[in-house]
Amino acid sequence: AAGVIQxxxxxxxxxxxxxxxxxxxxxxxxxxxxxxxxxxQDPQFLISFYEKMQSDKGSIPDRxxxxxxxxxxxxxxxxxxxxxxxxxxxxxxxxRDRDSYEQYFGPGTRLTVx
Amino acid sequence: xxxxxxxxxxxxxEGAIVQINCTYQTSGFNGLxxxxxxxxxxxxxxxxxxxxxLEEKGRFSSFLSRSKGYSYLLLxxxxxxDSASYLCAAEMNGDYKLSFGAGTTVTVRx
Numbered sequence: 199a200a201g202v203i204q205x206x207x208x209x210x211x212x213x214x215x216x217x218x219x220x221x222x223x224x225x226x227x228x229x230x231x232x233x234x235x236x237x238x239q240d241p242q243f244l245i246s247f248y249e250k251m252q253s254d255k256g257s258i259p260d261r262x263x264x265x266x267x268x269x270x271x272x273x274x275x276x277x278x279x280x281x282x283x284x285x286x287x288x289x290x291x292x293x294r295d296r297d298s299y300e301q302y303f304g305p306g307t308r309l310t311v312x
Numbered sequence: 313x314x315x316x317x318x319x320x321x322x323x324x325x326e327g328a329i330v331q332i333n334c335t336y337q338t339s340g341f342n343g344l345x346x347x348x349x350x351x352x353x354x355x356x357x358x359x360x361x362x363x364x365x366l367e368e369k370g371r372f373s374s375f376l377s378r379s380k381g382y383s384y385l386l387l388x389x390x391x392x393x394d395s396a397s398y399l400c401a402a403e404m405n406g407d408y409k410l411s412f413g414a415g416t417t418v419t420v421r422x
Contacts, residue, residue, distance in 0.1 A: 231409060240399060240412035241355065254409050288354055292408065301345075301410060303354035 200224055202291050202304030210310045211279050219274040219307045223291030229253070230272040231301060232264060233288040241288060247272055248294060276309075284311045316413035318400045323419045330387045332416045334400035338381040345401040345410060346374050346385045355399055358385065387418070395420045 203222040211217050223230050229248045233241035234257075243256035247266035258264070261279075266272045276283060286308050290301040315337040324330040336344065343362040347355035361367055361376035361383060373386040387394055397417050401410040 229408065233410075240414045241410075243409040243411065246409055256409060286352070300357045300360065301408075303347075303356070305354050306352075308352075 202289055202302055204287075204289050204304040204307050206307060207305065208308045208310075210312065212312055213279055213281060215279050215311075217276045217279060217309060219276070219287055219289075219309070221272045221274070221289030221291075221304060223270050223272070223289075224302055227291035227293050227302070228270060229292050229294050230266055230270070231290040231292075232258075232272070232274050233290065233303075235286040235288060235306075236282075237285070244274070279311045281311050284309055316400055316402055316411060318398075318413040318416050320414065321417045321419070323421060324390055326390055326392060326420055326422050328390050330390060330418060332385045332387070332398050332400075332418070334383045334385070334413060336381050336383070336400070336402045336413075338378065340404045341378065341381070341402060343403040344374075344376050344383045345403065346372075346383075347399040347401060347412075349397045349399055349415065351397075358398075390420045392420050392422070394418060 205220045231246040232244040235241040244258040245264050246254045250266045261277050264274045286306045288306045289304045292301045318334045345360050346358040348358050349355040359374035361374050366375045371388045376383045397415040399415045400413040
């Protein structure tokens with residue numbers, strides 16, 4: 199079965215650089231969520247999109263922005279990177295139909311800021 | 313956050329049973345998820361409880377008490393591969409994002 203695809207899987211950037219993470223949800227899933235997980239920490243919700251519109255916003259820094267495109271893939275844009283941004287970034291997708299409530303997580307992008 | 317509390321670590325022997333407790337803030341609560349996460353990997357779905365009671369799924373069972381703001385995940389017939397972090401996550405009314413607890417690291421020993 200198709201799963202959530204994230205790219206790249208690993209990314210190394212220097213401070214003050216920019217990064218773009220991509221997420222391709224499971225086909226027919228119209229909702230995408232982004233989570234950030236620091237070392238030894240639980241995943242923290244950043245932002246979500248439903249039908250290409252932002253549906254909820256969590257602890258996403260102003261330096262980050264995201265969007266969902268017409269094909270439902272989503273991109274997380276990160277600017278002025280800081281050392282503290284080093285983390286695993288997970289994308290999850292789900293159908294809005296509440297008969298299927300599970301959020302399916304992608305493999306994550308490991309971002310290292312040096 | 314949603315004040316989600318769960319123990320930090322638990323250790324058990326192969327073949328044994330372990331129960332991971334989770335408490336959460338009840339105001340605005342909709343449902344409770346349990347995820348399993350191996351180090352460096354994505355969380356994988358284990359269970360979802362929205363009604364009071366016990367949901368059994370093979371070796372794993374999950375319980376919810378909405379009035380008490382309490383859930384537990386029961387792992388039976390533990391196997392070495394069950395060594396992982398188990399995340400309790402609350403879903404609140406009106407939105408679908410998950411608020412995760414800090415996770416419980418379960419170590420299964422031979």
